[in-house]
Amino acid sequence: xxxxxxxxxxxxxxINVSGTMTSLGASIVVPEAIQAMGAILPQFVEINDLQxxxxxxxxxxxxxxxxxxxxSCSAGISLAVAGAITxxxxxxxxxxxxxxxxxxxxxxxxxxxxxxxAPVDQAIRLAGGKVMLIGQATSTHRFHMEDAISDKTAAxxxxxxxxxxxxxLLHLTEFVEIAxxxxxxVIVDAASEYDLRLFLAQGADVALYSGHKFLGGPTSxxxxxxKELVRSxxxxxxxxGRGMKVGKESVYGTMAALEAWEKRDHAGIRERESGYLHLxxxxxxxxxxxTALIEPDPTNNPLERMRVIVSPQEAHITAWDLAAxxxxxxPPVIVRDHEVEHHYFYLDPCNxxxxxxxxxxxxxxxxxxxxxxxxxxxxxxxxxxxxxxxDGMLRWPD
Ligand SMILES: *Cc1c(COP(=O)(O)O)cnc(C)c1O
Numbered sequence: 001x002x003x004x005x006x007x008x009x010x011x012x013x014x015i016n017v018s019g020t021m022t023s024l025g026a027s028i029v030v031p032e033a034i035q036a037m038g039a040i041l042p043q044f045v046e047i048n049d050l051q052x053x054x055x056x057x058x059x060x061x062x063x064x065x066x067x068x069x070x071x072s073c074s075a076g077i078s079l080a081v082a083g084a085i086t087x088x089x090x091x092x093x094x095x096x097x098x099x100x101x102x103x104x105x106x107x108x109x110x111x112x113x114x115x116x117x118a119p120v121d122q123a124i125r126l127a128g129g130k131v132m133l134i135g136q137a138t139s140t141h142r143f144h145m146e147d148a149i150s151d152k153t154a155a156x157x158x159x160x161x162x163x164x165x166x167x168x169l170l171h172l173t174e175f176v177e178i179a180x181x182x183x184x185x186v187i188v189d190a191a192s193e194y195d196l197r198l199f200l201a202q203g204a205d206v207a208l209y210s211g212h213k214f215l216g217g218p219t220s221x222x223x224x225x226x227k228e229l230v231r232s233x234x235x236x237x238x239x240x241g242r243g244m245k246v247g248k249e250s251v252y253g254t255m256a257a258l259e260a261w262e263k264r265d266h267a268g269i270r271e272r273e274s275g276y277l278h279l280x281x282x283x284x285x286x287x288x289x290x291t292a293l294i295e296p297d298p299t300n301n302p303l304e305r306m307r308v309i310v311s312p313q314e315a316h317i318t319a320w321d322l323a324a325x326x327x328x329x330x331p332p333v334i335v336r337d338h339e340v341e342h343h344y345f346y347l348d349p350c351n352x353x354x355x356x357x358x359x360x361x362x363x364x365x366x367x368x369x370x371x372x373x374x375x376x377x378x379x380x381x382x383x384x385x386x387x388x389x390x391d392g393m394l395r396w397p398d
Contacts, residue, residue, distance in 0.1 A: 015356050018336040019305075019348040020192065022117050026212035026219060027351055029257075030264075033217050036256035037249040050251050051234070057255045058224045061262065062207060063197045067224035068234045069211065069251045073191035074116070074123050075244035076208035076221035076233075077157065080187045081106055082127035082240055083232030084155035093239040097128035105132045107148050107156040107184070109140045109175075111165030116191065120159055127240060129154065139168040142178060149182045159189045160199070162298040176203035185229055194301040196224075196261075205229055211250070214301070214350075217257030220250045270302065273349040276357035277306050280347055283361040287368055289314025295346075305336070306347040317371035317378040319343045320385060325367045333363050341382050 006013045020027045051068045058067025070076050085104050086092035106129040113121050113133065121131045132153075134144040145156075156179045158172055170178070172188065179186045185205040192213050193199075199207040206229050211220030223233050237245070277294050284292040289311040297303050310319040317325070320340045326333040336346035347360065371378055 012332050014332045014334050015359060016334055016351045017347045017349070017360055018334050019346075019350060020210075020213040021334075024334060026210075027214070027216050028353070029212075029218060029253075030216040030260045032260040033253040033257040037218060037253040040248050040252040043248075045248055047248060047251070050248060054251050054255050055230075057258050058222055061196050061258050062200055062222075062224040064200050064207065064224035064230070065227040066230040067222060068230065069246050069254045070221045070223060070241065071244040071246045071250075072212075072219065073189065073208050073210040073221040074118060075241070076223045077120070077123035077187070077189055078127040079233040079236045079241050079244065080206045080208060080223055080229070081124050081129045081155055081157070082236045083229055083234075084185055084187070085128055086236075086239075087232050088235055090235070090238070093235055096236075096240050097126065099128050103152050103154050104128050105130045105148075105150070105152045106154055107132050107134055107145065107179075109133075109158075109169050110135050111137050111140065111169045112157070112159040114159065114161060114163035116161070116163065120157075120189065124157060127236075135169070138165050140170045142170070142174070145170065145175070145178045146182075149179070149184055153182070153184050155185050155187050157187045157189065158204070160193055160299055161189070161191070166298060172199065172202050172204065185226070191221075192301075193299060194303075200225055206233070211254040211257060215254070215257045215261055218250045218253040220246055220254045222254065222258075266302070272354070273303065276349040276352060276360075277304060277347075279357055279361055280306050280364070283364055284308065284368075287315070288372065289316070290368065303350060305349070307344050308335075308347060309344040311343070312377050312379055315368065315371055316374050316376075317367075318380070318382075319345055320382060321378045321380055322367055322371070325370075326363055329363055329367070331359065331363075333360055341385075 004013050014024060016024050054069050055066045059065060070079055082096055106124050108131055110133045124131050132148050134140055134148045158175050176186050187206045188199040188204040189208050190199050191210040194214050206223060206225035209222040211217035211222055223230055281292050284290050291309040293307045294304050295307050310322055312318045323335050323337040323340055323345050326335055336348050
């Protein structure tokens with residue numbers, strides 16, 4: 001498309017089959033949110049009252065007592081932890097991240113310390129929290145957590161993500177049970193989860209979501225849960241939260257996205273995405289060295305992705321070289337490649353505009369035909385990926 005604004009300003013018109021990625025602009029914002037943002041931008045509003053209205057919508061959708069909108073889910077982690085540390089002590093809020101109350105320890109399972117683009121533990125430390133890791137990468141037991149809780153414990157943070165270790169750790173209900181037995185509040189990072197009620201229903205005191213992931217809202221974070229904790233987190237806007245400020249358009253846009261979420265035709269969208277997956281399965285079905293599997297989401301979100309397993313001997317290309325070739329092409333097709341060293345990547349249909357599924361199929365065919373025609377197997381060493389991962393970033397803005 002030559003009238004694509006991206007081409008006009010010299011950006012590549014990427015097609016996103018990787019999911020909701022901050023690095024690609026998160027998600028397609030729903031029309032209701034776009035309209036709400038347009039309506040509020042030229043007007044003045046009393047921001048704390050607007051956030052009161054947001055609280056009502058968030059409470060209704062999450063089952064929590066209260067809520068507010070912040071800059072991102074990552075900001076939500078910092079604000080919720082800060083709130084658990086300071087309570088409503090305005091002086092302590094001003095002093096953060098320096099600590100007057102020393103009750104600042106935050107318990108996290110080692111297998112939950114992941115990077116969502118930045119380290120989870122940094123969002124906690126930013127709020128003056130002292131991260132107390134419990135267990136080992138692939139095992140946490142009750143005794144680890146019980147032993148770690150003391151009168152210095154301010155909160156326990158639980159991360160729900162496809163990135164976390166998915167076996168051997170404490171499940172949320174048990175995590176909550178142990179924390180609550182000693183009066184410790186539980187904060188759940190559910191940034192990328194569909195179910196807006198589940199984690200609070202399972203006993204979490206605060207649940208955090210990204211507004212710009214499945215909800216299709218503007219870039220934002222949603223803090224929901226117990227009123228007192230949510231208020232203490234909100235009060236951080238007079239402290240460390242200032243640098244995580246969200247504008248009126250994002251508060252109102254997120255409210256609109258939440259209301260649109262309630263009315264969204266979830267089954268219809270699922271059916272459309274399922275159609276894309278079946279098209280790709282047909283495209284890849286008979287190809288030598290390619291296995292295409294339709295798989296459910298690892299954290300039980302109601303969606304499926306396609307795992308494309310590449311056997312370099314038969315396909316004449318490695319999974320990572322294929323992913324890179326698709327990303328370099330015209331148009332660039334960006335696949336979900338964080339596990340590519342295992343010889344597979346995923347195609348995620350959730351952020352496609354109708355019609356793009358055919359371009360994805362055509363590009364896969366093109367690159368696989370090219371590889372098959374090559375006499376040599378296209379195989380750059382996998383180590384080069386990690387060796388060169390930050391080259392471009394370190395050259396920025398050049
Ligand atoms: C995306 C993500 C975040 C960060 O969310 P932002 O709203 O982009 O800050 C935090 N935690 C998890 C598990 C995520 O998937």
